[in-house]
Amino acid sequence: MSEKVFPKDFMWGAATASYQIEGSPLADGAGPSIWHKFSHTPGNTYNGDTGDVADDHYNKYKEDIALMKDLGLNAYRFSISWPRIFPYGKGKINEKGVDFYNRLVDELLKADITPFVTLYHWDLPAALQDLGGWTNRDIAYWYTDYADYMFQRLGDRVKNWITLNEPWVMAFVGHFMGEHAPGMKDLYASFSVVHNQLRAHSKTVKAFREENIKEGKIGITLSNSSHDPATNSQEDKDAARLAHEWTNYPLFLNPIYKGEYPSGIKEYASEFLPHNYENDLEEIKEKIDFVGINYYSGDLVKADTKSFLGGKTVERGLPKTEMGWEIYPEGFYKILKGVQNEYNPKEVYVTENGAAFDDKVVNQGVHDEDRIDYLKKHLEQALRAIQNGVTLKGYFVWSLLDNFEWAWGYSKRFGIVYVDYKTQKRIIKDSGKWYSQVIKNNSFEF
Numbered sequence: 001m002s003e004k005v006f007p008k009d010f011m012w013g014a015a016t017a018s019y020q021i022e023g024s025p026l027a028d029g030a031g032p033s034i035w036h037k038f039s040h041t042p043g044n045t046y047n048g049d050t051g052d053v054a055d056d057h058y059n060k061y062k063e064d065i066a067l068m069k070d071l072g073l074n075a076y077r078f079s080i081s082w083p084r085i086f087p088y089g090k091g092k093i094n095e096k097g098v099d100f101y102n103r104l105v106d107e108l109l110k111a112d113i114t115p116f117v118t119l120y121h122w123d124l125p126a127a128l129q130d131l132g133g134w135t136n137r138d139i140a141y142w143y144t145d146y147a148d149y150m151f152q153r154l155g156d157r158v159k160n161w162i163t164l165n166e167p168w169v170m171a172f173v174g175h176f177m178g179e180h181a182p183g184m185k186d187l188y189a190s191f192s193v194v195h196n197q198l199r200a201h202s203k204t205v206k207a208f209r210e211e212n213i214k215e216g217k218i219g220i221t222l223s224n225s226s227h228d229p230a231t232n233s234q235e236d237k238d239a240a241r242l243a244h245e246w247t248n249y250p251l252f253l254n255p256i257y258k259g260e261y262p263s264g265i266k267e268y269a270s271e272f273l274p275h276n277y278e279n280d281l282e283e284i285k286e287k288i289d290f291v292g293i294n295y296y297s298g299d300l301v302k303a304d305t306k307s308f309l310g311g312k313t314v315e316r317g318l319p320k321t322e323m324g325w326e327i328y329p330e331g332f333y334k335i336l337k338g339v340q341n342e343y344n345p346k347e348v349y350v351t352e353n354g355a356a357f358d359d360k361v362v363n364q365g366v367h368d369e370d371r372i373d374y375l376k377k378h379l380e381q382a383l384r385a386i387q388n389g390v391t392l393k394g395y396f397v398w399s400l401l402d403n404f405e406w407a408w409g410y411s412k413r414f415g416i417v418y419v420d421y422k423t424q425k426r427i428i429k430d431s432g433k434w435y436s437q438v439i440k441n442n443s444f445e446f
């Protein structure tokens with residue numbers, strides 16, 4: 001393999017999520033999600049932004065798939081909105097919600113674009129939150145029933161399934177920091193949410209196996225930030241290791257692959273884990289087909305007795321994106337290599353990588369050289385990972401379209417396609433044109 005070309009059949013895609021792009025959250029019988037309620041609660045999002053319209057993808061999906069085709073994508077990662085299917089989370093089924101995703105999948109296949117479906121990207125049916133949401137052990141059954149229903153309805157055409165998107169963010173940003181829905185601030189709740197998501201994930205993997213979906217594959221997508229010790233001191237090294245075990249893939253892959261939480265979590269955070277959690281570990285340890293890795297940035301960790309797990313992040317003084325995240329491509333390699341070394345997954349996909357910059361339309365174009373530079377530097381590290389034994393099979397840029405960036409509303413743009421929210425006009429940014437060339441050449445050098 002030439003040193004700058006990705007393997008033959010490497011998958012090139014883009015990623016989105018239902019609440020961030022679809023709009024029409026209550027259309028055609030859909031029930032409210034916790035993000036519908038959270039964004040409609042004053043003070044929770046920038047400018048009071050909500051997902052009521054977003055990119056109007058619910059109505060413009062055919063136009064957007066035509067855009068994907070123009071860009072040359074051969075895969076597309078999107079999420080299903082659980083409350084469109086089960087308006088109350090369980091029980092009554094909303095056929096019109098199922099129809100939308102049937103139409104979306106059929107249109108993707110017509111365009112020769114492989115669908116990669118995320119079953120859960122944070123938009124929990126609000127009715128289930130009223131029952132405790134992810135803190136209620138029964139959610140493992142509610143979620144598995146929802147997932148299994150989707151396998152039955154779409155499994156003849158959708159072969160690649162992701163159970164959960166970034167369970168760490170759901171658990172800690174949503175239940176400890178309070179900055180995401182459902183807006184809780186309870187560390188015990190957070191660790192119960194970690195544990196119940198793992199139970200739901202593994203029950204769903206079992207249900208997936210029983211559905212016997214021809215050529216089907218199932219995995220999980222995990223958030224990661226490369227944590228390096230701020231100094232060579234043992235205290236900083238220990239703090240960086242704990243931060244890695246807590247916020248990155250080990251918190252979930254250790255139980256899934258090894259049947260136990262990471263050693264640092266057991267040693268320093270076991271009081272927060274649910275009572276008798278050990279009884280669930282055997283069931284949680286369930287083989288998956290691939291690991292999805294999300295990566296955006298890295299940081300330094302300094303020992304700090306006042307911080308949770310004894311560490312706080314400090315900056316390196318590197319250039320930052322519009323999110324204030326330092327640009328650290330080498331961390332991408334470290335995360336990818338670390339996953340392979342620690343768990344040796346059959347397949348790895350980069351299910352999100354991208355950057356927000358202050359994009360402006362100039363002469364009907366968006367000249368986002370900073371995003372091209374970010375993407376190129378990270379693709380170099382992804383190829384380096386493959387050349388060093390990582391079973392990386394595909395890359396999904398975040399995101400196809402500028403979209404609703406959670407608590408930041410529409411103030412942060414991650415798309416390779418610009419969205420004018422007043423007119424809903426799409427403009428392919430220079431980074432989108434560049435990415436199209438990457439796909440055509442299977443390389444970031446052309």
Ligand SMILES: CO[C@H](O)c1c[n+]2c([nH]1)[C@H](O)[C@@H](O)[C@H](O)[C@H]2CO
Binds near residue numbers: 017169
């Ligand atoms: C530290 O970044 C996280 O891993 C992360 C970044 N992002 C994500 N997770 C989410 O999966 C997306 O919904 C966000 O839109 C996207 C951009 O913020």
